[in-house]
Amino acid sequence: MHIMVIGAAGMIGRKLVEKLAAEPDALGRGIARLTLADVVEPSVPPVYSSISTALAIDLSTEGGAESLVSSRPDVIFHLAAIVSGEAEADFDKGYRVNLDGTRALFDAIRAESRNEPYFPRVIFASSIAVFGQPFPEKIADEFFTTPLTSYGTQKAICELLLADYTRRGLFDGIGIRLPTICIRPGQPNKAASGFFSNILREPLAGKEAILPVEENVRHWFASPRSAVGFFLHAARMDTSLIGPRRNLTMPGLSALVGEEIEALGRIAGQKAVGLIRREPDPVIAAIVAGWPTNFDARRARELGFTAESNFDEIIRIHIEDELGGRI
Amino acid sequence: MHIMVIGAAGMIGRKLVEKLAAEPDALGRGIARLTLADVVEPSVPPVYSSISTALAIDLSTEGGAESLVSSRPDVIFHLAAIVSGEAEADFDKGYRVNLDGTRALFDAIRAESRNEPYFPRVIFASSIAVFGQPFPEKIADEFFTTPLTSYGTQKAICELLLADYTRRGLFDGIGIRLPTICIRPGQPNKAASGFFSNILREPLAGKEAILPVEENVRHWFASPRSAVGFFLHAARMDTSLIGPRRNLTMPGLSALVGEEIEALGRIAGQKAVGLIRREPDPVIAAIVAGWPTNFDARRARELGFTAESNFDEIIRIHIEDELGGRI
Numbered sequence: 001m002h003i004m005v006i007g008a009a010g011m012i013g014r015k016l017v018e019k020l021a022a023e024p025d026a027l028g029r030g031i032a033r034l035t036l037a038d039v040v041e042p043s044v045p046p047v048y049s050s051i052s053t054a055l056a057i058d059l060s061t062e063g064g065a066e067s068l069v070s071s072r073p074d075v076i077f078h079l080a081a082i083v084s085g086e087a088e089a090d091f092d093k094g095y096r097v098n099l100d101g102t103r104a105l106f107d108a109i110r111a112e113s114r115n116e117p118y119f120p121r122v123i124f125a126s127s128i129a130v131f132g133q134p135f136p137e138k139i140a141d142e143f144f145t146t147p148l149t150s151y152g153t154q155k156a157i158c159e160l161l162l163a164d165y166t167r168r169g170l171f172d173g174i175g176i177r178l179p180t181i182c183i184r185p186g187q188p189n190k191a192a193s194g195f196f197s198n199i200l201r202e203p204l205a206g207k208e209a210i211l212p213v214e215e216n217v218r219h220w221f222a223s224p225r226s227a228v229g230f231f232l233h234a235a236r237m238d239t240s241l242i243g244p245r246r247n248l249t250m251p252g253l254s255a256l257v258g259e260e261i262e263a264l265g266r267i268a269g270q271k272a273v274g275l276i277r278r279e280p281d282p283v284i285a286a287i288v289a290g291w292p293t294n295f296d297a298r299r300a301r302e303l304g305f306t307a308e309s310n311f312d313e314i315i316r317i318h319i320e321d322e323l324g325g326r327i
Numbered sequence: 328m329h330i331m332v333i334g335a336a337g338m339i340g341r342k343l344v345e346k347l348a349a350e351p352d353a354l355g356r357g358i359a360r361l362t363l364a365d366v367v368e369p370s371v372p373p374v375y376s377s378i379s380t381a382l383a384i385d386l387s388t389e390g391g392a393e394s395l396v397s398s399r400p401d402v403i404f405h406l407a408a409i410v411s412g413e414a415e416a417d418f419d420k421g422y423r424v425n426l427d428g429t430r431a432l433f434d435a436i437r438a439e440s441r442n443e444p445y446f447p448r449v450i451f452a453s454s455i456a457v458f459g460q461p462f463p464e465k466i467a468d469e470f471f472t473t474p475l476t477s478y479g480t481q482k483a484i485c486e487l488l489l490a491d492y493t494r495r496g497l498f499d500g501i502g503i504r505l506p507t508i509c510i511r512p513g514q515p516n517k518a519a520s521g522f523f524s525n526i527l528r529e530p531l532a533g534k535e536a537i538l539p540v541e542e543n544v545r546h547w548f549a550s551p552r553s554a555v556g557f558f559l560h561a562a563r564m565d566t567s568l569i570g571p572r573r574n575l576t577m578p579g580l581s582a583l584v585g586e587e588i589e590a591l592g593r594i595a596g597q598k599a600v601g602l603i604r605r606e607p608d609p610v611i612a613a614i615v616a617g618w619p620t621n622f623d624a625r626r627a628r629e630l631g632f633t634a635e636s637n638f639d640e641i642i643r644i645h646i647e648d649e650l651g652g653r654i
Contacts, residue, residue, distance in 0.1 A: 132572075156487050161480070
């Protein structure tokens with residue numbers, strides 16, 4: 001089986017590739033070829049060095065998508081995107097990369113099938129940013145997508161394209177609406193959502209972290225491990241069970257910031273909790289107040305997607321996967 | 328005020344222009360200039376001949392949108408599209424005209440505002456084809472858009488673009504999801520939905536019509552007069568009341584085919600009803616079974632959009648507007 005990961009240099013892309021390296025049968029069939037693409041050349045896991053191709057390629061440039069698809073991968077994980085803040089700051093770039101790049105990929109698959117039959121599975125990373133407030137207390141699977149960012153708009157449009165191209169038999173698509181990923185590894189970043197991870201990751205490493213919102217802020221989370229699990233399950237599953245509604249809100253954990261902190265205390269002690277410094281930031285608080293806090297995600301659960309059910313699990317996963325099992 | 332109608336040669340476009348000719352103050356402000364565009368040159372109402380421009384132009388061809396928008400209309404009614412059957416039969420043409428053409432229009436407006444401030448109102452003709460079954464008994468305003476046709480997909484994507492461009496202050500957009508228009512004037516056509524109009528229009532003219540489905544088929548209707556009213560109201564209304572959810576399911580009448588026939592009997596007598604010939608067509612019945620049958624449409628009603636409440640009204644409107652008041 002030929003696997004392609006587009007956006008393989010990103011956080012989830014890297015973890016997905018690492019998982020495929022650690023568990024070569026994670027997709028249920030052997031990997032005969034691996035193509036990793038991103039705007040910067042992604043690194044290749046040593047175990048796959050003989051069967052891998054790493055490409056620095058931009059889907060949204062002329063011919064980029066065609067050249068990728070010409071190698072006819074069986075499974076395409078499409079995780080490439082510019083993030084919300086950048087898509088909002090740069091209108092043209094956001095639409096070019098997040099919308100036109102994805103459409104170019106879909107159209108390249110369609111063009112490829114004109115030569116000889118070609119029907120890859122395409123797993124698209126979408127986002128809960130397709131939803132815009134006001135929300136019901138729990139967002140059900142049939143709630144409408146009224147994004148309040150250009151990023152969310154681009155994701156929602158790609159979801160529609162994915163469903164239509166799938167309906168027309170051009171490929172076998174699944175859209176995966178990711179929760180906020182927590183605990184994000186690496187350095188604290190300036191994303192408005194960064195603090196959800198910072199207040200756990202930094203104290204676990206003995207460092208201070210800033211909490212800019214109240215403890216009663218609720219949000220929707222899944223671990224990086226769950227995110228990788230969503231993509232693997234989407235690649236393996238029987239898609240005939242999904243029907244034409246191909247975009248799925250992934251399961252997650254609805255939790256308060258206060259619950260994050262309590263879990264940190266249980267696992268790492270009150271000294272770790274003491275490293276969280278409260279610095280209320282009304283700008284961040286206002287942004288976060290516009291985000292969804294809870295989903296039903298029934299369809300995805302029924303289709304076998306799973307996530308964490310409490311923050312203790314999320315913290316333990318971080319300790320196992322990022323800290324070698326020790327704090 | 329400079330008014331532009333794109334798609335002015337279509338059924339609703341023509342009726343909208345006729346209305347503006349019959350009631351020059353229908354928009355609450357005088358019309359100083361009228362630009363009518365379509366892929367074929369639209370006809371100009373005599374009363375506006377001195378202030379009108381008629382253009383044969385295709386939005387989706389290079390430079391088409393820019394040349395239209397360069398005249399800086401204050402209100403743009405965008406009704407141009409290829410229909411559902413054609414968009415399904417011709418994938419490329421559907422996406423090119425219905426999606427790329429609309430996006431080109433939106434981008435041309437954005438480009439025009441770079442020279443000097445430009446903030447037109449844009450009223451976009453969408454469709455209940457943005458919804459796909461299974462449906463709840465009554466589709467509420469927050470139900471998700473999961474189209475089962477490429478036409479519906481293209482309309483749903485343009486709705487998302489319209490909302491995002493509006494949110495970013497690029498224009499003042501409103502999306503109008505039209506019910507099935509009944510009674511469509513003119514000749515019987517081959518659209519799967521044609522019979523809903525045929526079984527009234529033809530008998531009213533003393534001619535036979537074919538009914539391919541059972542009388543217990545339910546559907547969602549508004550008259551051509553209501554459709555024109557939706558567009559006029561959208562052009563006049565205070566858009567600050569709408570908020571960011573700019574696409575509105577228009578009010579309509581949920582009725583059975585049997586109720587159409589009963590109304591025909593009340594207004595035109597049993598002889599007219601006798602002109603309806605039952606010829607069950609399983610293909611048409613299956614297509615129709617996939618269509619929405621009823622909506623709540625609360626938001627649009629609260630915002631002042633109105634439609635008919637029974638089929639007697641719909642038939643009387645046809646008699647007044649198409650048959651000179653007499654049958």
